[in-house]
C-alpha cells in the first residue's frame with residue numbers, strides 16, 4: 001500500500017494566485033474547494049487526535065479524595081475527576097469518543113437519580129459500600145466488580161458503608177463524546193428525585209448470572225444485557241479456568257468479554273468490556289484494531305507499549321489506546337498474575353462494518369520502543 005499522496009486518485013493541485021483568489025470567493029459563500037482538504041478528511045488510515053496516555057492512580061487518588069471535602073455530591077451531581085486526552089478536552093474525551101472518570105462517594109452518601117442518552121459502565125477500584133439502582137434494580141458492587149448503566153436507564157448510586165469503611169472510588173466509562181458527536185444527547189432528572197427499589201438486591205444476577213442457563217421462555221427484548229453486574233470472583237475464576245484449557249490469545253493473553261448472556265454479544269450496543277489475565281512473565285505480541293480502548297490495571301503490575309511508547313502500570317492506573325495504535329502488554333512479575341480491565345467502542349465499529357485488526361508484522365511481533 002502506497003501512502004504517498006502524489007498519485008492519481010489523490011488531490012495534488014498546486015495552488016496558484018488565481019486559485020487562491022478562487023478559494024476566497026468560495027469562502028465568501030461558505031463553500032470551499034474539496035481538493036484543498038480531501039487528503040486530510042479522507043486519510044489512508046485512522047489519524048486519531050487522541051494520544052496514548054496513562055493516569056497514575058497513586059497521583060490521582062489524593063485529589064479524587066480531596067473532592068469529598070470540596071464539593072457535596074448533591075451540588076456536583078456526580079463527584080467525578082474526569083480524565084482528558086490533551087487534544088480532546090473540548091469534547092471531554094479520554095480517547096477517541098470515549099470518556100472515563102474517577103467517581104468518589106463518601107460513607108453514607110447517595111446521589112440523585114437521572115438518565116441520559118449516553119450509556120455508562122462502572123469498574124470499582126476501591127471501597128466496599130457501593131451500590132447503584134438501575135431502572136429500579138439495586139446492585140451492590142465491590143472492588144473489581146463491573147456493572148452497566150445502559151443508555152436511558154434511570155440510575156442513582158451511593159456508598160452505604162459506615163465511616164470506618166471509607167469512601168468508594170469507582171471508574172465511570174461513558175460514550176458521552178460519541179453521543180454528542182452524533183448530536184443525540186438527552187438528559188432527565190427523576191421526577192421523584194430517588195427511585196423506588198423493585199425486587200431483591202442483585203436480581204439480574206440472581207436471574208441471569210448462571211452463565212449457560214437462561215430462564216426458559218424469557219421475553220427480554222432490550223438491546224442491552226439483562227445482566228447488570230458482573231462480580232470479580234467468577235470473572236477471575238473464568239480466566240484461571242480458561243488458562244488451564246488454552247494458551248489464549250498471543251496478543252492479549254487469556255481474555256474474556258463481559259457478554260450479554262442471552263445473545264453472547266456485547267453488554268451494550270456502543271461499548272464492550274473485557275477482563276484479561278497476563279500470566280507470570282507473559283509478554284504479548286503487538287496488534288492494532290479500529291476502535292478506542294481504555295484500560296485499568298485491575299491486579300498486579302506490568303508494562304504496555306502503545307504506539308512505540310512505554311507505559312508502566314500498577315493497580316488502579318488507567319491508560320488508553322487510540323484507534324489503530326499498535327499495542328502490546330507484559331506482566332512485570334515472574335510469580336504473580338496481572339489482570340487488565342478494559343472497555344472499548346468495538347460494538348460501534350463492528351455494527352458499522354468498520355472493525356479491522358492487524359498483527360504487527362515486523363521484529364518478531366514486538367514494537368521498537370521510543371527512547
Ligand code: GTQ
Nearest residue numbers: 078080101103120172174
Ligand atoms: O454516573 O451518570 O462520570 O452522567 C459522567 C457523567 C458519570 C453518571 C460520569 C455521568 C455519570
